[in-house]
Structure formats: structure tokens, C-alpha cells
Amino acid sequence: MQSFDLDKTDVSKLKNALNSDDEQLKVILSEYHASEIAILFESINKEDQERIINLLPVEIASEVISEMHEESHPEELLLQLHPDKRTEIVEELDYDDATDIISQLEEHEQKEILEDLSEDDASNIRNLLSYDEKTAGGLMNTEFIRVNLNLTKKDAIDEIIRQSEEIEEFYTIFVIDDDNVFQGIVSLKDIIKAKGNVHITELVKAEVAWVTPDTDQEEVARLISQYNITSIPVVDNDMKLLGRVTFDDVIDVLEDENTEDILKISGVSEDEELSGNWVEAVKSRLPWLILNLGTAFLASAVVRHFGSTIEKIAVLSAYMTIIAGMGGNAATQALAVTVRRISLYDLTDNQAYRTVLKEFTVGLINGAVTGLIVFMFAIFFDSNPLLGVVIFLAMTGNLLIAGVTGAGIPLILKRVGIDPAIASSIIITTFTDVFGFLLLLGLASKLLL
Structure with missing residues (x-):
């Protein structure tokens, strides 16, 4: 299937269909994939969304709701549906998707939905709701294919066929013993190719990655990526199999984590929704701007301290913005690369040291090159070689x-348990501004006066 891009034609076509009867609307909807309808939902109100969901087959309706972005609030749409329709949709959803949506509701609303489900479905969802949503337990699906290691090839295939009737898709077959203790994995290909008298114990791959329910979602994503696997088992402290996390859930995790890091580095709270209104944006960003204002006064204090130097050499004020701006940009580059490296790898002390050493070298070289350019500029426009030397040293030192x-x-913040993305940008801006001004004005007061 080709990728889908929301455009005005699709929106207009859907909105026009909403003005027609239900039969015509069904015809229009049949032209779209569930994920496409979920995207189109972002442009229509909840009443129209409810109408469409009620017209769609349960299988498609559940997929549309599961594909809706969190900021479109699928839980609110689910809540406003008739209880019977809502129950059908929830029971059609995978347990992990149902849990993700229901977890966004108030406790009494969750209870209302769960009471209408079958005992088995309600029990599974309640169990998943007990885990933190940003852990393996919060991501896992308790529906998976498992076979006993003592089964023969024929019995294993019969068991896989039986279990697959209740599972939409599966990638890996998990192997357990009589006590449900995880023993490893086996591929369907290996089972099919094996001789008829082979037992699963002869095919099982025991050395595989696994996680516990409290494993952080970023670590889960890293393991799936590192070992290039489609799903990873979730086990308890006794190695009993609880569920699986699949690669499609990890893709969502990586997208969310990348978005979160970008917002944090920019000084924006992760609580601010990308589609939120201006009130939410102000509440999210203003505290960080006020904090940043406080640190800006430190740089201002340095400038005030060298006020007499600036009065005597007014041209310094023109170069102050260059020094501070270049330092801020260089620090942001180093910060972005380092935060990304931290999010992907658990850096050892030696790797952390090499990371800082690399950025030291890069800063020194880039500072010298850009400083030399500004040095030439100062000689050409200001006819002052000594001023050029001051600027060269200040630029090199600040970068x-x-x-x-x-x-x-x-790296230091990570070591002491503070999120490096959310606090680093404000701190490094203060460093580059303060030291940039201090180097430029301090050297100028010593060498030019």
C-alpha cells in the first residue's frame, strides 16, 4: 500500500460525505484504510467521529480507534459510544492497545467499561493497567503463541493452529516448560522443516533477550533494535512468561521518545500536546523561560562588570553577539549528539570520557577556524590586529x-539521575554566554586598554 498523506481533497471528500446519508458515507469510507480514517479524524468533531465508528464494521472500527494519535483522545471517543458498541470494540482490540486507551480515562470511567467486558478480557486489561505505561509491562500484550518444550513437531503444529485462532498475528513462538517457565524461542520455519519425530526441546533457542515488566520502554526498544527481533518476551522474577512486546509497539515508543527529547532540549514540557491551544503552550513554556531569564541575568552581570571597557571600546558590543551566538549554537550541536547517544546506549565511563574528549577536539578546531575568520574580519574592517587576536582567543575558548x-x-546529569534533555539546554546557554562575554571583555580589558 502506498503511503497516505492527508490533503484538502480527502478532508473535503469526507466532510461532504458526512452531509449525505449513511449508505453513501459507507461507500466513501470503504475507499480508505483504517489508519487513513484515523488521520482524517483529526479534522472532524467527536459527533462525526462517533457516527463513522458506528457505521464501520467492528474489526475496522477497533483498528481506527487503535490507530488514532494520543492527542486525538481516542478514549473520549470510546467513552461516548453506546455501551454495546464500545464493548464490541474493546473486545476486538489487542489487550495492549485496549489498555493504552482505557488508561487515559478516570478510574470510574475505566470501571464502567471493564464491567461490561467478559471476565477474561477484563482481568487481562486490569492486570496490564497495574503496570507503568512506560515500562515493558505497560507495553506488553498477553496474547501470544506458546508451546511446551516436550511436544513433538506434530503436536506443536496442532497447538499453534489452535492458539492462532485467537491471535491476529504472531512472529515468534515462545517455549515453556510444564510450570510456564520461559525456556526460549523457536521459529515456525524450523518447526515446519524439522523431521516428524523431532521434539521442540531439540529446536528451541535458549540464548535470547528478555525483559521484566518494570524494564523501561527505552531499554525494551534498544534490545529489540540491537538483536533485530520482532518481539521480546516479558517474564517475572521466576522467569515465568507473562507476555510479549512487539516491534510495532517499539516504533511508537521511539517516536514518542524522540519527540519528548526534542521538546525537552527546546525547553518545552513533555506535557504540552503538539496540537494543544495557546493556553497549554503558555503554561508549558513560561516556567522554563522564567528560569532562563534568571540565568540570563548572570550573563548580564558580566557585561555590567565590564561596562567601562565597552564604553572605551564600543566596537566590542558588535562582537559580543557573535561570540555568544556561536557558542550557543556549538553547545546545542554537542548537546543534541550527546543526548541522542545517551538515549541509544548505556555509556561506560570510558565511552563518556571519549565523548567529552571528542567534543573538546571538535570545539577547539571549530573555534580556531571560526575565530580566524572573525580575526580577518576585525583586521579588514576595524584595522586593529590586536582586537582580532582578542576575538580569536575568545571565539576559540568559547567554542x-x-x-x-x-x-x-x-553526561553528569544522567549520572546523578536527572533527565539530561530537560535541564541541559538552560545550563549550557548560561555557560556559553557567561564565559563568552568573560573571555571577550576580560581579554579586551587586559590587552586593549
């Missing part, structure tokens, strides 16, 4: 500091 702080600060 060196930018590289070290951009890499070092997030």
Missing part, C-alpha cells in the same frame, strides 16, 4: 567550552 559543556553536562 571549546561549548563542546565540553554540551557533552559533559548531560
Whole structure:
């Protein structure tokens, strides 16, 4: 299937169909994939969404709701449906998808939905709701294919066929013993190719990655990526099999984590929805701007301290913005690379040291090159070689500091248990501004006066 891009034609076509009768609307909807309808839902109100969901077959309706972005609030749509329709949809959803949606509701609303489900479905969802949503337990699906390691090839295939009737799709077959203790995995291909008298114990691959319910979702994503597997088993402390996390859930995790890191580095709270209104944006961003304002006064204090130097050499004010701006940009580059490296790998002390050393070297070289350019500029326009030397030294020093702080600060914050993305940008901006002004004005007061 080709990728789908929401455009005005599709929106207009759907909205026009909403003005027609139900039969015509059904015809229009049949032209779209469930994921496409979920995207189109972002442009229509809840009443029209409810009408469409009620017209769709349960299988498609459940897929549409599961594909809706969190910021479109599928839980609100689910809640406003008739209880019978809502129950059908929830029971059609995978347990992990149902849990993700229901977890966004108030406790009494969750209870209302769960009371209408079958005992088995309600029990599974309640169990998943007990886990933190950003852990393997919160991501896992308790529906999976498992076979006993003592089964023969024929019995294993019969068991897989039986279990697959209740599972929409599966990628890996998990192997357990009589006590449901996880023993490893086996591929369907290996079972099919094996001789008829072979037992599963002869085919099982025991050395595989696994996680516990409290494993952080980023670590789950890293393991699935590192070992290039389609799903990873979730086990308890006794190695009993609880569920699985599949690669499609990990894709969503990576997208959410990347978005979260980008917002944090920019000084925006992760609580701010990308489609939120201006009130939410102000509440999210203003505290960080106020904090940043406080740190900006430190840089201002340095400028005030060298006020007499600036009065005597007014041209310094023109170069102050260049030094501070270049330092800030260089620090942001080092910060972005380091935060991304931290999110992908659990850095050892040696790797952390090499990361800082690399950014030190990069900062030194970039500072020297850009400093030389500004040095030539000062000679050509200001006819002052000594001023050029001051600017060269200040630029080189500030970009060196930018590289070290951009890499070092997030590593230090990570070590002490503070999220490096959310706090680093404000700290490094303060460093580059303060030291940039201090180097430029301090050197100028010593060498030019």
C-alpha cells in the first residue's frame, strides 16, 4: 500500500460525505484504510467521529480507534459510544492497545467499561493497567503463541493452529516448560522443516533477550533494535512468561521518545500536546523561560562588570553577539549528539570520557577556524590586529567550552539521575554566554586598554 498523506481533497471528500446519508458515507469510507480514517479524524468533531465508528464494521472500527494519535483522545471517543458498541470494540482490540486507551480515562470511567467486558478480557486489561505505561509491562500484550518444550513437531503444529485462532498475528513462538517457565524461542520455519519425530526441546533457542515488566520502554526498544527481533518476551522474577512486546509497539515508543527529547532540549514540557491551544503552550513554556531569564541575568552581570571597557571600546558590543551566538549554537550541536547517544546506549565511563574528549577536539578546531575568520574580519574592517587576536582567543575558548559543556553536562546529569534533555539546554546557554562575554571583555580589558 502506498503511503497516505492527508490533503484538502480527502478532508473535503469526507466532510461532504458526512452531509449525505449513511449508505453513501459507507461507500466513501470503504475507499480508505483504517489508519487513513484515523488521520482524517483529526479534522472532524467527536459527533462525526462517533457516527463513522458506528457505521464501520467492528474489526475496522477497533483498528481506527487503535490507530488514532494520543492527542486525538481516542478514549473520549470510546467513552461516548453506546455501551454495546464500545464493548464490541474493546473486545476486538489487542489487550495492549485496549489498555493504552482505557488508561487515559478516570478510574470510574475505566470501571464502567471493564464491567461490561467478559471476565477474561477484563482481568487481562486490569492486570496490564497495574503496570507503568512506560515500562515493558505497560507495553506488553498477553496474547501470544506458546508451546511446551516436550511436544513433538506434530503436536506443536496442532497447538499453534489452535492458539492462532485467537491471535491476529504472531512472529515468534515462545517455549515453556510444564510450570510456564520461559525456556526460549523457536521459529515456525524450523518447526515446519524439522523431521516428524523431532521434539521442540531439540529446536528451541535458549540464548535470547528478555525483559521484566518494570524494564523501561527505552531499554525494551534498544534490545529489540540491537538483536533485530520482532518481539521480546516479558517474564517475572521466576522467569515465568507473562507476555510479549512487539516491534510495532517499539516504533511508537521511539517516536514518542524522540519527540519528548526534542521538546525537552527546546525547553518545552513533555506535557504540552503538539496540537494543544495557546493556553497549554503558555503554561508549558513560561516556567522554563522564567528560569532562563534568571540565568540570563548572570550573563548580564558580566557585561555590567565590564561596562567601562565597552564604553572605551564600543566596537566590542558588535562582537559580543557573535561570540555568544556561536557558542550557543556549538553547545546545542554537542548537546543534541550527546543526548541522542545517551538515549541509544548505556555509556561506560570510558565511552563518556571519549565523548567529552571528542567534543573538546571538535570545539577547539571549530573555534580556531571560526575565530580566524572573525580575526580577518576585525583586521579588514576595524584595522586593529590586536582586537582580532582578542576575538580569536575568545571565539576559540568559547567554542571549546561549548563542546565540553554540551557533552559533559548531560553526561553528569544522567549520572546523578536527572533527565539530561530537560535541564541541559538552560545550563549550557548560561555557560556559553557567561564565559563568552568573560573571555571577550576580560581579554579586551587586559590587552586593549
